Amino acid sequence: MNIVEIIAKKRDGHELTHDELQYFVQGYTRGEIPDYQASAWCMAVVLKGMTAAEATAYTMLLAQSGDMLDLHEIAPFVVDKHSTGGVGDKTTLVVAPLVASHGLPVGKMSGRGLGFSGGTVDKLESIRGFETSLTTEGFLDMLSKHGVVVSGQSADLAPADGKLYALRDVTATVESLPLIAGSIMSKKIASGADAIVLDVKVGQGAFMKTEADAVELAHLMIAIGEGVGRKVAAVIADMDQPLGNAVGNALEVREAMSTLHGEGPPDFVEHCLTVGGKMLDLADKASGLKEAKAMLAESLENGSAWAKFVEWITAQGGDPTVLNDPDQLPAAPLIETVYASHPGHIATLNAIEVGLTSVMLGGGRVKKSDQIDYSVGIVHHAKIGDHIQKGDPLLTIHANNNDTLAAARERLLAAITWSDVPIVPPPHIRQIIG
Numbered sequence: 343m344n345i346v347e348i349i350a351k352k353r354d355g356h357e358l359t360h361d362e363l364q365y366f367v368q369g370y371t372r373g374e375i376p377d378y379q380a381s382a383w384c385m386a387v388v389l390k391g392m393t394a395a396e397a398t399a400y401t402m403l404l405a406q407s408g409d410m411l412d413l414h415e416i417a418p419f420v421v422d423k424h425s426t427g428g429v430g431d432k433t434t435l436v437v438a439p440l441v442a443s444h445g446l447p448v449g450k451m452s453g454r455g456l457g458f459s460g461g462t463v464d465k466l467e468s469i470r471g472f473e474t475s476l477t478t479e480g481f482l483d484m485l486s487k488h489g490v491v492v493s494g495q496s497a498d499l500a501p502a503d504g505k506l507y508a509l510r511d512v513t514a515t516v517e518s519l520p521l522i523a524g525s526i527m528s529k530k531i532a533s534g535a536d537a538i539v540l541d542v543k544v545g546q547g548a549f550m551k552t553e554a555d556a557v558e559l560a561h562l563m564i565a566i567g568e569g570v571g572r573k574v575a576a577v578i579a580d581m582d583q584p585l586g587n588a589v590g591n592a593l594e595v596r597e598a599m600s601t602l603h604g605e606g607p608p609d610f611v612e613h614c615l616t617v618g619g620k621m622l623d624l625a626d627k628a629s630g631l632k633e634a635k636a637m638l639a640e641s642l643e644n645g646s647a648w649a650k651f652v653e654w655i656t657a658q659g660g661d662p663t664v665l666n667d668p669d670q671l672p673a674a675p676l677i678e679t680v681y682a683s684h685p686g687h688i689a690t691l692n693a694i695e696v697g698l699t700s701v702m703l704g705g706g707r708v709k710k711s712d713q714i715d716y717s718v719g720i721v722h723h724a725k726i727g728d729h730i731q732k733g734d735p736l737l738t739i740h741a742n743n744n745d746t747l748a749a750a751r752e753r754l755l756a757a758i759t760w761s762d763v764p765i766v767p768p769p770h771i772r773q774i775i776g
Contacts (some may be wrong), residue, residue: 345369352386360399363607367403371502377509384450384515385507391546397562398569400520404528407502409478411534416486417447421621422535424526424560426550428543429697430584434492435598436606437618441650442490442640446625449485450492451499451533462653463494466660468592468716472657500528519555523562530567537573537624540564542616543580544772547693553578553772554660564776573624575776577617580768583691583726586610590705590719590740592671599668602648609725609770616771633773672717673718674740679723679742683731686760691726695757699750703741718742720754727767 348362358366367382370376392400413420421441425431438448463474476484476493484491499506503525510516530538540563543549544556556620560576566575579585586607588597600606603612619634628634641647656662664670700706704715723735730736737754741747 345375345383347560349379349382349386352383352390355390357396359391362404363396363400367400367407367502371407371505380506380509381513381515384510384513384521387521388515388518391518392655394562394565394569397520397523398566401524401527401531401566402570404500404503404506405532408500409496409498410532411478411481411482411499413447413449413485413534413536416449416482417489418487419536419625420447420534421537421539421625422448422450422483422530422533423539423617424504425541425623426526426543426548428581428585428695429547429700430586430589430594430610431541431543431589432462432586432594432598432610433541433614433617435465435651436601436610436614436647437596438490438492438632439602439654440614440638440641440647441618441621441679442488442654443650444622444627444637445489445644446582446622446627447489447536448491448621449481449533451481451490451495451529452553453495457681459521464490464656464714464716465591465594465598466492468595470661470664470670471659474657476658484621484657485732488654488657490650490660492654495529503528508684509698519559519562522549523559523566527563527566531570531572535572537621539617539620539624540568540574540576542576542578543581544578545580545693547584547697548581557773560775563651575620575624575774577613577620577703577771578771578773578775579592579613579616580772581693583693584696585613586723587722588719589696589700589721590703591714591716592673593719593721596671597666599651599665602642602651604642606732607725611642613769616774620774672715674715674717674719674742676741676744677738678741678747678751679738680736680751681756682724682732682734682736684760685731685766686729686762688726688728688730688758689761690759691722691764692757695753696720697711699753699757702753703746703750705738715742718746725767727765729764 370380469493474494550556564574588594615635622634703718721738
């Protein structure tokens with residue numbers, strides 16, 4: 343067996359065996375296969391694809407390249423979620439304590455964000471003292487004692503994927519559904535959860551631009567997970583406009599806290615109840631999604647989800663005074679509300695432009711070494727379908743200097759289109775699969 347034959351076989355559209363995939367993954371991870379041959383293999387997969395069996399075998403080989411957590415000494419059934427990203431996606435901050443408040447343990451390892459705004463880890467680090475760099479022992483201890491933990495991604499989980507993703511990022515081979523699915527699912531499987539809900543976004547502000555591509559990716563990830571004994575479902579959700587109202591790390595934390603107090607934006611509340619409801623549903627904690635969502639809505643109303651959030655954040659080192667007083671979260675020195683110059687209906691709100699504006703303000707990264715400003719971002723006061731009168735607030739910009747504030751104002755106004763006739767807002771939840 344040699345790598346040239348394996349590349350040629352995939353180039354010609356043939357299915358690779360488990361042994362051939364193992365030869366490639368292990369050889370590249372050990373440094374025995376050079377980057378130029380690994381990139382040729384990746385490009386062959388981009389062009390020719392993989393069967394479900396290939397994708398499952400490839401994913402497990404990535405997962406088995408490092409630690410494989412076994413959480414069953416902690417709890418008989420643990421759930422996790424994964425989001426494909428988007429603008430204003432602070433879902434984990436609400437869903438994790440919401441689901442855990444029903445006695446269902448949630449153990450999640452999250453990454454930092456590139457583009458749009460920070461990742462879940464960055465958002466949590468805007469809470470003074472919160473510790474995201476947990477050891478495996480610390481991760482398991484938190485999960486055992488509190489039933490909820492969110493930690494930075496361990497370098498010991500799926501290291502082959504980390505090396506391959508870095509190569510794909512610079513060789514135009516990121517956009518391959520089996521390679522994307524393998525990258526996502528290898529880390530989820532290695533993290534040890536019994537059930538996984540995939541939060542797949544579609545639209546302008548998402549990696550998947552069409553619903554067909556989002557559904558195809560979801561089906562492939564579900565097949566991979568079920569192929570190795572996991573329970574998996576997917577929620578396909580709209581990302582043509584930002585999720586909720588806030589975009590930016592501390593601003594999103596504040597919005598998540600408001601949501602846990604029962605005061606969240608309607609689209610974000612619906613999103614959290616649906617994703618969290620599927621987590622309860624997969625764990626057989628409810629007779630179906632409708633009952634599960636009702637259970638979670640009650641947790642928001644009676645305060646048990648907020649109590650679990652306080653327990654979790656405090657146990658992971660977060661300053662409880664920040665939770666009692668959100669004004670202690672990082673605040674930008676310049677805050678400006680932009681008002682409507684004319685009446686009309688909001689027709690579109692370009693999510694990717696909003697996300698890129700957040701990056702320009704300093705709330706996201708262009709490269710991994712960039713430092714994030716937790717305080718900056720945007721809060722929208724109007725979404726698609728809303729009717730606005732002249733002088734009504736449109737959005738508020740949080741900036742750290744006058745130049746970026748002015749540039750953000752211009753860019754955000756250009757991201758909104760108007761209609762003289764009423765607009766029916768698009769459905770937020772497109773499909774639920776599995």
